[in-house]
Amino acid sequence: MxxxxxxxxxxxxxxxxxxxxxxxxxxxxxxxxxxxxxxxxxxxxxxxxxxxxxxxxxxxxxxxxxxxxxxxxxxxxxxxxxxxxxxxxxxxxxxxxxxxxxxxxxxxxxxxxxxxxxxxxxxxxxxxxxxxxxxxxxxxxxxxxxxxxxxxxxxxxxxxxxxxxxxxxxxxxxxxxxxxxxxxxxxxxxxxxxxxxxxxxxxxxxxxxxxxxxxxxxxxxxxxxxxxxxxxxDQVSAAVGAGAFDGSVAVDGAGTVECLTPVYDQIPDIDVMYQGYFSVVPYVIPGKYVAYAFSYTGGALMQWCTETLAKKEMELAKEQGISVNEYLEQAYASQKEEIPSGLLVLPHFAGAATPYMDTGSKGAVLGLTTATTTADIYRGCMEGVVYEMYLNMQALQGSGIRFEKIHATGGGAHSEEWMQMKADMLNVPMVALKTVDAGTVGSAMLTGIAIGLFHDLQDAAFHMVEEIKTYEPRPAMHEKYMRIYEKYQNVYQAVRPLM
Structure with missing residues (x-):
């Protein structure tokens, strides 16, 4: 069968x-x-x-x-x-x-x-x-x-x-x-x-x-x-495929679009959700809801960076038998101690999603010097996506979120650098899952339950959701990121009137 x-x-x-x-x-x-x-x-x-x-x-x-x-x-x-x-x-x-x-x-x-x-x-x-x-x-x-x-x-x-x-x-x-x-x-x-x-x-x-x-x-x-x-x-299916069944777990879909999906044990505060353009969606478990907090450019921003700026690095990565993403991550790590890039990258390269919903917003890279490398910009783009997620997390405060960890899916979940960065910046443990395509897994889980192959969600998750590694937040790194975030949260308001 x-x-x-x-x-x-x-x-x-x-x-x-x-x-x-x-x-x-x-x-x-x-x-x-x-x-x-x-x-x-x-x-x-x-x-x-x-x-x-x-x-x-x-x-x-x-x-x-x-x-x-x-x-x-x-x-x-x-x-x-x-x-x-x-x-x-x-x-x-x-x-x-x-x-x-x-x-x-x-x-x-x-x-x-x-x-x-x-x-x-x-x-x-x-x-x-x-x-x-x-x-x-x-x-x-x-x-x-x-x-x-x-x-x-x-x-x-x-x-x-x-x-x-x-x-x-x-x-x-x-x-x-x-x-x-x-x-x-x-x-x-x-x-x-x-x-x-x-x-x-x-x-x-x-x-x-x-x-x-x-x-x-x-x-x-x-x-x-x-x-x-x-x-x-599709986003609800991805939450199921990530094994998020109550408010203690949220999901980070690290694909082309970066989407944070928290689970609510009851209907969230609609006024808070309204302010941030967050959707409130009935979940598979009666009485529970999920919300979508997202950025139009997650992996898409990484792709832009590599295809536009990293043509030489692509060739060198190919010679080494690794992806250009791995090459740039290694290049950054080899030239600097583990510190934030210091760049401020507004990841609105395809407009702004939550909490702004401003399709006219444009991307920006601030803080460039003649010493800035492609690896620095790549790292800054990674950080920009996560700063935007942290911004969304802050906007969701007061809505009823209580998650204690985040299950990560999508291609970005296989980047150890990005996963550790997310844990440090968001100050929440990040759990990498084996599956890249949680939506497909969630669809199959619910199908298996519907035809009697699995007893319930827990049984389906036992068979189909596999955790690979948990990345714990490091307080010292969180503090470093937060000093930069204080500036980042003002970038949209500063750039938007000019563009």
Whole structure:
């Protein structure tokens, strides 16, 4: 018996297979294009489904005994479909600029605070409901023909099973879901002028949608009794895959985007969350919630630094058989005692996420001299990402956080230098996990529970979550970082008026 996790991303999807003991076996990946113009950012849902079918088929041909497949996806993006489930328009991504005026209209009717109190989200045009309003206003023929409105997880689940259901965590990304009563908000849909009956049925994270349909069997090669599970929004799946099940543990997703996900044992203080644009999301465990504190450039900033500034170092690293990241970390360590770089790097190279949500903000590197090396700048970029996370931690104070350690996943978790830096700067033990892709692991864990392979989350974590190393904070280094942080916390306010 095998279990699989299907992860739908903005540029590609992957199907990952595990055995009955939760051991990773294999994965298949397919990408698809994203169309970006001045007026819109769109994705062709038909191309997404082609990728889904192809990646599942590749795994099904190698592992014919897949008993369950869980579906997780990115958020916000939606599509209106006709009575056959076919898309009526290209789907708008969260970065699409359309919907700003509609969001303003919704705020004028209900007020920012009321929307945040209902949905756990500070109003922003990135969320689905504003863009659905835009469709109704500007493409009325599409809206009038719509029989369902799906986000990505429920769209894929529908095409695999014929059942229209969406899990609570993904439903929150619409800005139209009541996080307390765990249902669509009639108040918001009425204010938006959108038919609530078009939406999929909200269900608990990790709920079985049904067995795969005959049509999907033919397209995927899965056996007819394979169960399909509505898992979650990708960040919730990553928290599950990192083994964070109560408020004592937070998750650091050190991927392209740096995301800190604390767990709350009860609904957090909405006023605090509102101030920092933090999302409040129902978690897989009833009564618990998670929040997202993130920077658009985590690993992406490291990639920019190496590809733009470290071309020579790339060649030298290749000669030594190591990554350029390792080379630069070693170069910094060899030329200096263990001290902060002293640089102030504002990591807003793709705009500012929480607690600012300022897409117009730009990155900055301050403190350069003629003696500054590429390794210094690389180290400064690493520090900038962590300073931004510490800034988010400070903004979350008073919301109800109580975590005593952070479980780290993603590629950045394999950098010992970065992990120790995070422990020192955040002043919290950092636990590196074996898995790079916690989202896929979380999806498989919830699928395994849904089909009866694992008893519960603890049992699934026993089989699938493996800790590698714990990095303890060092008080002396924390004090050094905090002296620089006193300056860092003023950088955004200093740079923003100039850029």
């Amino acid at each position: 095998k279990i699989a996790g299907l992860d739908i991303g903005t540029t590609g999807c992957k199907c990952t297979v595990f055995d009955e003991n939760g051991k990773y076996l294999d994965k298949a990946y397919r990408d698809y294009p994203v169309k970006r113009t001045v007026g819109g950012h769109e994705i062709d849902i038909s191309a997404v489904m082609d990728g889904v079918y192809a990646s599942i088929r590749e795994m099904a041909e190698k592992y014919p005994d897949i008993a369950g497949i869980g579906v997780t996806s990115f958020g916000e993006t939606f599509v209106c479909v006709d009575e056959t489930g076919e898309p009526l328009h290209p789907a708008m991504l969260y970065t699409d600029p359309r919907g700003k005026e509609e969001c303003r209209e919704l705020v004028e009717k209900l007020g920012e605070r009321e929307i945040a109190n209902i949905t756990g989200l500070r109003p922003h045009e990135m969320y689905s409901i504003s863009k659905i309003m835009w469709i109704k206003k500007n493409q009325p023929e599409v809206y009038s023909s719509a029989r369902k409105i799906f986000l990505m997880e429920d769209y894929v689940v529908y095409h695999l099973t014929g059942n229209a259901q969406i899990d609570y965590s993904l439903a929150t990304r619409t800005m139209a879901f009541d996080i307390r009563n765990l249902c669509w908000s009639r108040e918001i849909f009425e204010a938006a002028g959108i038919d609530m009956g078009l939406m999929a049925k909200p269900v608990s994270t990790g709920t079985v949608a049904g067995t795969i349909s005959l049509a999907a069997v033919q397209k995927t090669g899965l056996c007819g009794d394979t169960k399909v599970v509505s898992v979650s929004h």
